[in-house]
Amino acid sequence: MSSQSQAAPAVLGVGILGAGPVTQAIHLPSLSRLQDILEVRHIMDVDPAVAESVANRVGAAFSTSLDELLADPSVDVVAICSPHQFHAAQVIAACRAGKKAVLCEKPFAMSGDEAASISAVSAETRVPIIVGAMHTFDPGWLAAEAAWGDLPEQVHTIRSSIVLPLNPRFEDFASEIVGRTPMPARDNTDPEVIKALLTGGVMGLAIHDLPLVRRFTSDFAAVEVLHAEIVKPFGYVISLRAGHVTIELRAAMNSTWEPSWVLEAIGDDTSLSIDFTPSYVHAGSAIARIMTSRTTTVLGPFGHNGYEGEWRKLAEVARGIGTAPSADTLIHDLEFALAIAEAATARVDDQATTRQEATV
Numbered sequence: 580m581s582s583q584s585q586a587a588p589a590v591l592g593v594g595i596l597g598a599g600p601v602t603q604a605i606h607l608p609s610l611s612r613l614q615d616i617l618e619v620r621h622i623m624d625v626d627p628a629v630a631e632s633v634a635n636r637v638g639a640a641f642s643t644s645l646d647e648l649l650a651d652p653s654v655d656v657v658a659i660c661s662p663h664q665f666h667a668a669q670v671i672a673a674c675r676a677g678k679k680a681v682l683c684e685k686p687f688a689m690s691g692d693e694a695a696s697i698s699a700v701s702a703e704t705r706v707p708i709i710v711g712a713m714h715t716f717d718p719g720w721l722a723a724e725a726a727w728g729d730l731p732e733q734v735h736t737i738r739s740s741i742v743l744p745l746n747p748r749f750e751d752f753a754s755e756i757v758g759r760t761p762m763p764a765r766d767n768t769d770p771e772v773i774k775a776l777l778t779g780g781v782m783g784l785a786i787h788d789l790p791l792v793r794r795f796t797s798d799f800a801a802v803e804v805l806h807a808e809i810v811k812p813f814g815y816v817i818s819l820r821a822g823h824v825t826i827e828l829r830a831a832m833n834s835t836w837e838p839s840w841v842l843e844a845i846g847d848d849t850s851l852s853i854d855f856t857p858s859y860v861h862a863g864s865a866i867a868r869i870m871t872s873r874t875t876t877v878l879g880p881f882g883h884n885g886y887e888g889e890w891r892k893l894a895e896v897a898r899g900i901g902t903a904p905s906a907d908t909l910i911h912d913l914e915f916a917l918a919i920a921e922a923a924t925a926r927v928d929d930q931a932t933t934r935q936e937a938t939v
């Protein structure tokens with residue numbers, strides 16, 4: 580069934596798969612500000628107590644079954660907020676159910692094969708897909724993109740620097756969380772754990788900015804990781820080259836008093852520096868600065884952030900207004916992230932071998 584085969588109602592019904600902290604602290608507060616266009620109608624979680632409690636907050640139906648949510652005729656658009664490993668199958672099921680659009684939390688797949696299957700189903704069903712890499716929908720970023728001229732052709736250095744408290748701190752500021760899964764204790768001196776933490780850092784955190792980084796790296800397929808290490812209790816320092824661009828990805832999640840999330844793209848005579856609001860925080864958009872040797876142009880803050888931006892975009896594409904990012908864009912964004920994660924974990928092995936050789 581085509582997604583556009585029936586006219587969209589004035590207020591679109593939202594169904595949410597997975598009602599964990601991200602649904603509770605990010606999406607429900609965002610949707611509460613968008614009630615003129617979107618209404619939460621159905622919440623599904625495999626934990627019945629979580630499904631019921633979260634649904635009751637917004638007066639929605641609840642269930643523990645994907646099929647039940649997809650069969651609910653009051654659900655026009657579906658948001659996928661379950662753990663990573665379920666995303667691909669749930670996106671495909673939502674497209675096949677003939678919903679008007681799908682919002683999938685990042686990452687929308689965990690392999691190139693999964694991404695290709697999603698792309699094929701999206702092309703066949705023509706259901707638009709939005710991936711919740713929220714910075715790509717932040718009005719501060721969009722204003723910078725419209726104003727930066729030839730910056731992408733001249734960028735040689737990119738820095739993504741993230742310092743944040745661990746997620747529960749911000750989740751608790753935003754809402755009273757039910758059903759939180761505690762972080763498992765791990766031996767982060769074990770090389771296999773280090774590799775899993777690096778992959779988690781890239782696919783879970785760096786991935787927010789990698790679609791933005793890719794705007795400045797046309798040669799994104801040729802990734803060479805020069806250095807990769809984890810930061811305790813959670814974070815990473817990864818240096819890489821993509822084509823002729825040098826990229827620094829740094830993240831530290833700790834008990835910081837001052838959160839900071841900055842992306843810089845530095846060119847020969849123009850630079851961009853963009854300050855994003857931290858994840859989970861609902862306080863307007865990023866502020867972008869475009870600098871030359873003579874001028875600084877400040878863009879933002881605007882009234883809403885990327886979370887609200889992605890929901891607005893979802894509502895538009897569900898109505899056939901504007902276009903969702905192309906399947907190629909989503910697949911290339913994912914391939915870029917997977918290539919960095921893979922090369923970073925391989926670098927950990929190389930660094931361990933070099934250290935062993937040095938001690939012999």
Ligand SMILES: NC(=O)c1ccc[n+]([C@@H]2O[C@H](COP(=O)([O-])OP(=O)(O)OC[C@H]3O[C@@H](n4cnc5c(N)ncnc54)[C@H](O)[C@@H]3O)[C@@H](O)[C@H]2O)c1
Nearest residue numbers: 596597598599600601624625626660661663665684685858
């Ligand atoms: N956009 C952001 O800023 C941001 C921040 C953190 C996490 N995320 C992403 O959001 C997603 C959810 O994160 P979270 O912290 O709420 O995760 P979580 O794992 O803590 O919670 C997910 C919820 O999904 C439920 N669940 C488990 N299996 C399910 C299934 N098969 N179908 C439906 N529900 C299922 C769990 O019971 C839990 O309530 C993840 O993909 C994560 O990467 C996004």
